[in-house]
Amino acid sequence: MENMLSLAGIGPVVLGVFIILIFFSVVSWAIIIFKLIQIHKANSESVRFMDFFWKTKRFDTIAAQADRFSSSPLVMLFNEGYSELKQLMDAEGKQDQAGVSTDLGGVANVSRAMRRATNQEVNRLEKYTTFLATTGSASPFIGLFGTVWGIMVAFEGIGRTGSASLAVVAPGISEALRATAIGLIAAIPAVMAYNHFQHKIRVLVKEMDSFSTEFLNIVQRNIAGK
Amino acid sequence: MQTLQRRSDAWLGITLLLSAMVHMAAFLGITWLQGLSPDPGQLQTTYYVDVVNLPVASPQAGSPTPAPDNTDQPQIASAPQAGPMMTPAPTAASDGKGPKSDSQTFQERMAKLEGKAAEQRQSAALESLRQKVSGGRPGMPGASGSQTGSDYTAYLHSRLKDAFRDTIQYQSKTPFVVVRLTIDRDGRVMRTRFEQSNNDKVFEKSVQRAIELAEQRIVPPPGRTTYEGTFVFKPQGVLQR
Numbered sequence: 001m002e003n004m005l006s007l008a009g010i011g012p013v014v015l016g017v018f019i020i021l022i023f024f025s026v027v028s029w030a031i032i033i034f035k036l037i038q039i040h041k042a043n044s045e046s047v048r049f050m051d052f053f054w055k056t057k058r059f060d061t062i063a064a065q066a067d068r069f070s071s072s073p074l075v076m077l078f079n080e081g082y083s084e085l086k087q088l089m090d091a092e093g094k095q096d097q098a099g100v101s102t103d104l105g106g107v108a109n110v111s112r113a114m115r116r117a118t119n120q121e122v123n124r125l126e127k128y129t130t131f132l133a134t135t136g137s138a139s140p141f142i143g144l145f146g147t148v149w150g151i152m153v154a155f156e157g158i159g160r161t162g163s164a165s166l167a168v169v170a171p172g173i174s175e176a177l178r179a180t181a182i183g184l185i186a187a188i189p190a191v192m193a194y195n196h197f198q199h200k201i202r203v204l205v206k207e208m209d210s211f212s213t214e215f216l217n218i219v220q221r222n223i224a225g226k
Numbered sequence: 227m228q229t230l231q232r233r234s235d236a237w238l239g240i241t242l243l244l245s246a247m248v249h250m251a252a253f254l255g256i257t258w259l260q261g262l263s264p265d266p267g268q269l270q271t272t273y274y275v276d277v278v279n280l281p282v283a284s285p286q287a288g289s290p291t292p293a294p295d296n297t298d299q300p301q302i303a304s305a306p307q308a309g310p311m312m313t314p315a316p317t318a319a320s321d322g323k324g325p326k327s328d329s330q331t332f333q334e335r336m337a338k339l340e341g342k343a344a345e346q347r348q349s350a351a352l353e354s355l356r357q358k359v360s361g362g363r364p365g366m367p368g369a370s371g372s373q374t375g376s377d378y379t380a381y382l383h384s385r386l387k388d389a390f391r392d393t394i395q396y397q398s399k400t401p402f403v404v405v406r407l408t409i410d411r412d413g414r415v416m417r418t419r420f421e422q423s424n425n426d427k428v429f430e431k432s433v434q435r436a437i438e439l440a441e442q443r444i445v446p447p448p449g450r451t452t453y454e455g456t457f458v459f460k461p462q463g464v465l466q467r
Contacts, residue, residue, distance in 0.1 A: 026249050030242035037237060128238070161334040167461045168337055171399045 010175050011153055017146030017179050021139060025186035028135040031128045032193040038071070039125065039200045045072035046207060053078070059085070073121035073204060074211050080117035081215050084110045107220050114212045121208060125201045129194055136191035143183020150176020344462040348387065351466065355380040378447050379455050379466055382409070382440075386457060387464045389439035393432045394461065401429035402460045404467065407437065409453040413446035421456065433459045 010018075049069040056062050063082050069075045088106040154172030158164050355377060404422035409415060418437055423430055436459070447453040456467040 022249065026245050027242065029248065030238060030245040033241040033244065034238045037241075157330070157334070161338065165337075165341070165461070166396075167400065168334070174399075 011150070014146045014150045014153075014176065014179055017142055017149070018182060020142055021146075021179070021182045021186050024135045024139050024142075024190075025182070028132055028186065028190040028193075031131055032189065035129065035193070035197050039197060039204070041071040042073055042125065042204060043200070045069040046074050046204070048072075049074050049078075050211075073118075073125065073208055076121050077114050077117045077208055077211055078215065081110050081114045081212070081219070084113035085219060107216060107223065110219055111212070111216055114215065118205070118208045118212065122201070122205055125204060129197050129201075132190045132194040132197070136187050136194055139183040139187040139190070140180070141183070143180040143186075146179025146183070147176045150179060341462050344460075344465065347465060348383075348463060351380045351383060355384070378453055382407070382444060382453075382455060383457065383464060383466050385440040385444050386436060386459075389443075390433070390436035390459060390464050393435040393439060394429075395432040396426050396429035396461060398424055398426040398429070400424070400461070401426035402458060403430055403433045404456060404458050405433060405437070406454065406456045409444070409447055409455075411446055411450040411452060413444050415441045416452070429459075 046069075049066075049072045052065065052069070053062060053074075056065075059082055062078065066075045066079060085106075088109060091106075151173055154169060154176060157172060158169060161168060401424050402422070403420055403424075406417075406419040406421050407415060408417040408419075415437060418434070420430065420433075458465040458467055
């Protein structure tokens with residue numbers, strides 16, 4: 001407890017730097033854990049959904065069961081595409097009665113809807129990762145600022161006392177260097193996690209693109225077969 | 227989609243709480259580990275009181291050592307220890323700047339006083355040694371029953387101090403080592419025992435090297451007897467005990 005209270009003796013600027021860095025570390029670790037869970041669930045449920053999608057022949061059956069894979073971004077794409085397709089089919093039924101065909105335009109509508117859904121899913125997956133990037137790039141500099149400030153104060157103390165012995169200089173510099181250490185402790189996991197999540201998100205985006213293409217192919221084949 | 231997104235973000239609050247708890251646990255763990263190391267400030271306090279209250283010996287005033295029947299001096303030195311120890315400013319404010327309540331100033335003054343005390347003790351020991359070597363003069367401190375041992379202690383102290391100046395290294399804030407040395411009749415270090423230490427391994431190694439270095443220069447004890455003495459090694463220098 002005495003060591004904890006000794007933090008109060010390090011000066012307001014360095015103490016402020018410590019608080020900022022600890023805040024960065026706490027929030028970035030929260031985001032890391034959150035994103036690990038989110039991306040793991042998205043991956044595993046996407047795999048299960050794709051199995052289910054290829055085994056089930058009917059879109060309406062898939063749509064009825066889609067809630068089971070709610071964390072998968074592919075489900076969102078499917079829901080958007082399917083709802084657009086349903087609207088298209090309803091409109092086509094009315095236009096057939098009027099004698100007008102809109103086959104190609106309908107597929108383009110579904111494609112746009114799925115592209116929009118892809119963008120929304122990418123935004124959802126990338127949410128908060130910018131904080132990790134900020135922590136990774138800014139924390140070492142904030143820590144360095146605290147160190148520079150602490151060393152400045154230590155040298156001022158040397159000037160006041162007129163004593164430059166190691167016993168006088170070393171404790172102040174040691175306290176100041178802690179700021180850099182905490183900055184690095186906050187930054188290193190944030191950078192590693194950011195790179196990992198970016199890779200995972202890129203893989204998921206490719207899966208979404210592949211799924212969109214497959215879905216549109218199926219839709220186009222069905223429309224062409226009519 | 228909005229419903230799903232809100233449900234996912236709810237996890238963030240839980241992870242934030244979890245992260246804060248883990249950080250707090252890590253902080254407490256580090257604090258606990260630091261608390262296991264011994265408090266290095268105890269010797270400083272004792273030192274400070276001695277320095278402030280002991281009358282500084284003046285070369286013009288004669289002997290710094292009192293007559294054998296005069297026992298008042300140690301009482302004067304030790305009396306303020308029981309008194310208000312946290313009010314050094316009026317006594318120590320000899321530089322004319324006046325008392326400061328700032329704890330940093332207090333620490334700095336303590337460091338200065340420590341350095342001054344070490345120098346005074348060393349110079350007093352050296353002066354005493356020189357006087358005794360030259361046969362003594364009227365009015366100077368007389369020899370006690372342990373004169374031979376005292377001379378050799380001062381000599382050894384001087385050798386250790388010189389050697390320690392070349393080897394000193396440390397990594398903790400206020401390291402100290404209390405060493406008991408046993409010198410055999412041939413002037414070799416028979417035994418080195420570290421009686422107290424603040425567990426600064428770098429400092430302990432530098433003390434060990436200083437003893438090894440000093441061993442090369444020391445002469446056998448007078449009368450070819452075995453000698454035992456205790457020395458306190460600190461960054462400010464070597465003290466006799």
